[in-house]
Amino acid sequence: MNLAVLKKSRRRPETGDIFAMLPPDGAFLFGRVIATNVNAGGFEGSNLIYVYRNRSVERSSPPKLSREELLLPPMMTNNLPWSKGYFEFLENRALEAADRFPVHCFRDTRGWYFEETGRRLTGIIDPVGTWGLHSFRTIDDEISKALGIPLAAPA
Numbered sequence: 001m002n003l004a005v006l007k008k009s010r011r012r013p014e015t016g017d018i019f020a021m022l023p024p025d026g027a028f029l030f031g032r033v034i035a036t037n038v039n040a041g042g043f044e045g046s047n048l049i050y051v052y053r054n055r056s057v058e059r060s061s062p063p064k065l066s067r068e069e070l071l072l073p074p075m076m077t078n079n080l081p082w083s084k085g086y087f088e089f090l091e092n093r094a095l096e097a098a099d100r101f102p103v104h105c106f107r108d109t110r111g112w113y114f115e116e117t118g119r120r121l122t123g124i125i126d127p128v129g130t131w132g133l134h135s136f137r138t139i140d141d142e143i144s145k146a147l148g149i150p151l152a153a154p155a
Contacts, residue, residue: 040076040131073129106131
């Protein structure tokens, strides 16, 4: 894993939660929980998250997080990134309509597009994520690729 373990938590993620991640370059990344009841390719009750480009040497929450400043497309995951300590809860801020995309689009292996509810879409709506459940490991890989950090060796 490239992401450092920050603080393990049994607290369940909630919509609006802002969390920190620490890649090996020492500058924190920030993410936000957009929904906690999504269907990640058959995994009901998954979390929809955004990972932002914002970086800081400080662990405190950034003043502004914009959906226009995503490092990665929206992703769906379970609670393990928090319980393993790779995502550290910082604070909860109520989501405004401008904080989230009106529709989230995910592409499956067949080239079909779906919303986070599992409803099939007729076409592509940017940004496009991957349909299915991301593990803390695949999130780590996607962040590493986006930041130009070599992928961690398989465990």
